[in-house]
Amino acid sequence: MSLPHAILTALVEKPSSGLELTRRFDRSIGYFWSATHQQIYRELGKLETEGLIRELPGRQPARGQKKSYEVLPAGREELARWTAAPQDPRPLRDTMLLRLRAAAVVGTAGVGDDLRRHLDLHERQLAEYREIEERDFPPGRDGAEDRLRHLVLRAGIDLETFWTGWLRHALAEFAELPGEGAGAQNR
């Protein structure tokens, strides 16, 4: 129940078409709330029906034509209401941890290589976040909006820092496991 609010947030920041939203989800919002273009189009339809957003006036109608939306006052209110309401953190669902637990009973074949690959992925993501931080949040600016957005980016950086650290630790442990030189075994 958060996708509509992710979209409302994006549209309040800047009115956009479906594809533009998709691009922005790929770049920035999707770092903590991912969505595909199908989800976005479907949800835009719903939000329009519910009167929370509307098509920007001065438009072409047809299919294959760009169609931009803006947030209506009702949408802004709904977003404010949702933001203010308490919500429990959603339970974690992580495949790598599950695989390690499975590896404890069926063997570690293949897992070491993928740990290395994940480390690489997380290192890249971390580097990307740090670039964004340098570019968008140079020292000594502090509007309230900037601070909040910086805080969110900080979470991303800290989270990737956690993953890279843990993955390195995991790889070190793996190196000490019996028979983990080349990578495979099944008990």
Add this chain to the structure above:
Amino acid sequence: MSLPHAILTALVEKPSSGLELTRRFDRSIGYFWSATHQQIYRELGKLETEGLIRELPGRQPARGQKKSYEVLPAGREELARWTAAPQDPRPLRDTMLLRLRAAAVVGTAGVGDDLRRHLDLHERQLAEYREIEERDFPPGRDGAEDRLRHLVLRAGIDLETFWTGWLRHALAEFAELPGEGAGAQNR
């Protein structure tokens, strides 16, 4: 596509009934792959149909009667295959981060209180993990299975450490935001 493998892992560790699995998901496996009893029963049915698990022999049939399952060789093979195959990390979906981004445009009302509540939740979870670590992983044991399971628990501990650290940082930032004494405002 991981719930069946979570269940297979649990059943390889120890044959169980649906409700016993549900309990174990609440306690241990669910820390990184949560599931409700409905999901579990549905999936047990599928796994049995596919010939990956079977009912423990020596059974009563009827509804309301306990029904335990064990993993068949085909199930163990499928689990090993899945564990060894590379998988991309699933994209992050975090509501609190989304809310902060929304708060940057619609105001921070209510968010501060919930940050505090989340900090409390994550501190409790961290304490629970640490207790498990003390109880189940005293210094100086090192079977391969133990090491892998400890590694998974370590991820939980490090992750909760990240959250509590970040939430404290966020609360400190909030304290400096204009008008954030009592908690509410809308721009």
Add this chain to the structure above:
DNA sequence: ATACGCATGTAATCTGTTACATGATTGG
């Protein structure tokens, strides 16, 4: 004219959530 990329959308399927229904067992 056709092929490519942009843009919007439909459909089918799978996964997860919520609410409820039913039988068995046990303690009062």
Add this chain to the structure above:
DNA sequence: CCAATCATGTAACAGATTACATGCGTAT
């Protein structure tokens, strides 16, 4: 006998994923 609890399950729905369909605009 009754209520509570254990245990299994159904049904309906909501959310997410995957594959595909269609139309427009532009460059070759």
